[in-house]
Amino acid sequence: MQTAVFFAIAAIAVASALGLIVRRNPIxxxxxxxxxxxxxxxxxxxxxxxxxxxxxxIIYAGAIMVLFVFAIMVLIPGKEETGPDPLRPFRLxxxxxxxxxxxxxxxxxxxxxxxxxxxxxxxxxxxxxxxLLFTDYLFPFELTSVLLLAALVGVLALAKxxx
Amino acid sequence: MDFPAVSLRAILPxxxxxxxxxxxxxLDLLPPRERKGHLAVVSLAGVVAALLATTxxxxxxxRAFRGMVVLDGYALFLDLVICYAAGLxxxxxxDYLRERGLESGEYYALVLLATVGMxxxxxxxxxxxxxxxxxxxxxxxxxLAGYFRARLASGEAAMKYFLLGAFATSFFxxxxxxxxxxxxxxxxxxxxxxxxxxxxxxVGVALLLVGFGFKIxxxxxxxxxxxxxxxxxxxxxxxxATGSKAAAFAALIRVLVTSLRSTQPDWTVLxxxxxxxxxxxxxxxxxAQSNLKRMLAxxxxxxxxxxxxxxxxxxxxxxxxxxxxxxxYTFTTAGAFGVVLLLEHAGGEGVSLADYAxxxxxxxxxxxxxxxxxxxxxxxxxxxxxxxxxxxxxxAVRSGYIGLAVIGALNTAVASYYYLxxxxxxxxxxxxxxxxxxxPSFAGGLALAVALxxxxxxxxxxxxxxxxxxxxxxxxxx
Numbered sequence: 352m353q354t355a356v357f358f359a360i361a362a363i364a365v366a367s368a369l370g371l372i373v374r375r376n377p378i379x380x381x382x383x384x385x386x387x388x389x390x391x392x393x394x395x396x397x398x399x400x401x402x403x404x405x406x407x408x409i410i411y412a413g414a415i416m417v418l419f420v421f422a423i424m425v426l427i428p429g430k431e432e433t434g435p436d437p438l439r440p441f442r443l444x445x446x447x448x449x450x451x452x453x454x455x456x457x458x459x460x461x462x463x464x465x466x467x468x469x470x471x472x473x474x475x476x477x478x479x480x481x482x483l484l485f486t487d488y489l490f491p492f493e494l495t496s497v498l499l500l501a502a503l504v505g506v507l508a509l510a511k512x513x514x
Numbered sequence: 515m516d517f518p519a520v521s522l523r524a525i526l527p528x529x530x531x532x533x534x535x536x537x538x539x540x541l542d543l544l545p546p547r548e549r550k551g552h553l554a555v556v557s558l559a560g561v562v563a564a565l566l567a568t569t570x571x572x573x574x575x576x577r578a579f580r581g582m583v584v585l586d587g588y589a590l591f592l593d594l595v596i597c598y599a600a601g602l603x604x605x606x607x608x609d610y611l612r613e614r615g616l617e618s619g620e621y622y623a624l625v626l627l628a629t630v631g632m633x634x635x636x637x638x639x640x641x642x643x644x645x646x647x648x649x650x651x652x653x654x655x656x657x658l659a660g661y662f663r664a665r666l667a668s669g670e671a672a673m674k675y676f677l678l679g680a681f682a683t684s685f686f687x688x689x690x691x692x693x694x695x696x697x698x699x700x701x702x703x704x705x706x707x708x709x710x711x712x713x714x715x716x717v718g719v720a721l722l723l724v725g726f727g728f729k730i731x732x733x734x735x736x737x738x739x740x741x742x743x744x745x746x747x748x749x750x751x752x753x754x755a756t757g758s759k760a761a762a763f764a765a766l767i768r769v770l771v772t773s774l775r776s777t778q779p780d781w782t783v784l785x786x787x788x789x790x791x792x793x794x795x796x797x798x799x800x801x802a803q804s805n806l807k808r809m810l811a812x813x814x815x816x817x818x819x820x821x822x823x824x825x826x827x828x829x830x831x832x833x834x835x836x837x838x839x840x841x842x843y844t845f846t847t848a849g850a851f852g853v854v855l856l857l858e859h860a861g862g863e864g865v866s867l868a869d870y871a872x873x874x875x876x877x878x879x880x881x882x883x884x885x886x887x888x889x890x891x892x893x894x895x896x897x898x899x900x901x902x903x904x905x906x907x908x909x910a911v912r913s914g915y916i917g918l919a920v921i922g923a924l925n926t927a928v929a930s931y932y933y934l935x936x937x938x939x940x941x942x943x944x945x946x947x948x949x950x951x952x953x954p955s956f957a958g959g960l961a962l963a964v965a966l967x968x969x970x971x972x973x974x975x976x977x978x979x980x981x982x983x984x985x986x987x988x989x990x991x992x
Contacts, residue, residue, distance in 0.1 A: 485517065486516065486517060486518055486580070487518070487580050488582075488642070489517070489518055489520075489579060489580075489582075490518075490578075490579035490580075490582035490583060490643060491582065491640070491642045491643055491646055494634065494643065494646045494647065494650070495646060497532065497627070497630065497650060498646060498649055498650045498653065500627070501624065501627040501628075501631075501650055501653050501654050502653055504539065504620050504623050504624055504627065504657075505620075505624060505653060505654065505656070505657035506657075507620055508618065508620035508621065508624060508657055508661065509657055509660060509663065511618075511620075
């Protein structure tokens with residue numbers, strides 16, 4: 352059952368990734384990307400990493416995709432269908448990269464390296480992560496808020512219309 | 515659930531600066547809204563308070579927040595360096611910004627937030643904290659580099675710094691991930707305890723070095739430095755050249771010397787190459803520069819090369835020499851950029867070599883002060899630069915890296931050419947063109963005086979400071 356579900360989700364992920372690079376219309380590409388990110392989130396869920404799945408949906412499929420679509424709308428309004436691809440010569444570069452990845456995957460299948468060491472307390476639930484955030488990782492957690500403050504002040508300093 | 519004990523004492527200097535940053539942001543909203551001079555004074559008071567807190571904590575040693583933060587002599591020594599850098603930059607910024615009508619609370623808040631990041635980099639006990647504080651510092655500096663929005667070069671500098679910085683950050687993060695994969699922890703002490711030396715670790719260390727190499731602007735990761743130094747407001751340039759370098763060195767030394775000790779033979783070889791390349795490229799390219807800020811940028815690249823010599827030499831002597839050199843370098847470079855800042859015209863001109871022809875006649879005191887800073891940068895006694903170089907090269911010879919010491923000494927000879935050329939221009943050339951009369955600035959003068967006293971004291975009575983630097987690195991090497 353689990354294997355069947357995995358293959359179904361994996362097929363959706365691969366198909367949507369293909370759709371992203373094949374479609375010429377950037378908006379269609381963006382929508383395919385949403386599907387792709389969603390199916391990856393489902394795979395995380397199957398690996399028992401609930402928190403990662405939720406973060407994937409909220410951050411990638413939510414916030415970052417909105418930014419993408421927004422940028423597409425603002426930058427190229429009305430001419431989503433573009434002419435000939437200016438980066439066509441670069442497609443040749445894809446061949447060695449693709450071959451490299453293929454060799455890598457085959458190598459992994461042949462060698463079958465030992466799985467990485469299990470980090471302590473590696474539970475993907477929100478509870479385990481929340482517990483870690485407020486005990487062992489309290490300091491980095493608080494430091495992140497200072498980082499966000501700096502980003503906020505920085506945006507203000509750059510965007511403020513004055514002089 | 516047991517919460518970790520919150521011991522603010524361990525991060526007191528950073529907390530003081532952070533509180534000041536928040537205070538500056540709040541005061542910015544209150545009247546008087548036109549004059550912002552008081553914000554600089556508040557910022558300066560915060561930096562001085564952090565300096566006092568650092569001296570108050572002196573001698574203490576503790577770990578806080580489950581090993582995320584380390585308070586030791588090493589962190590405190592670098593807090594001192596960073597406080598001086600931040601203080602000098604705030605002093606230099608006051609009149610510089612007011613003359614250009616660009617004073618704002620955000621500027622000072624960002625300088626202080628960058629300072630918080632720098633301090634935490636020096637006292638980080640975990641790669642995650644290194645990463646977050648590095649980002650805190652970098653984000654603030656990206657924005658500050660583009661602070662002169664009306665100036666095209668400033669925007670270009672910010673964009674370049676941001677893009678290349680983000681790129682370097684991703685290398686750094688990948689390095690952390692691989693080190694975590696190899697050791698199963700990001701805590702610096704536990705990484706040291708695992709003494710891992712597998713291929714995963716090796717690639718991780720190399721990627722970490724790329725990330726750090728960018729932040730300290732070591733060749734071949736220095737490409738951003740000249741453009742950013744030229745385009746950024748000169749006060750921000752001084753901060754990037756001093757504080758951010760000191761902080762990056764702080765984290766680099768702690769990570770390399772404590773947690774990556776097992777891979778020392780491997781990274782020593784890499785650093786040898788980096789040091790030789792950085793010195794040589796920095797100095798040789800600096801000769802060809804006609805823009806003073808660009809010349810000082812390449813000169814600061816070259817000085818990074820000198821400091822890497824000490825890291826290659828290793829041990830209490832080599833690492834201590836790096837710390838001492840950082841202190842000297844901070845005063846000297848902040849001072850040199852300070853003079854350039856005071857002589858800069860409102861539009862950003864007046865920083866080319868030709869503009870400095872005959873400067874000694876119009877600004878005798880500033881020209882003299884700049885000459886003294888340049889002599890310290892060459893490494894001529896009785897200034898701190900001489901003692902710093904002496905100890906660095908001495909440590910290299912002591913550890914058997916005679917080739918590196920010779921390259922360093924040759925580079926010093928090359929470097930003296932372009933420093934002395936500037937002095938010759940100031941004293942022995944006729945002035946060209948008309949010059950705007952620059953108003954004397956009390957705050958700027960004070961900053962130069964502090965920096966000048968710093969390099970003279972460090973040059974005349976270096977022993978106590980050398981002892982301090984060596985005592986600071988001793989716990990790392992245990």
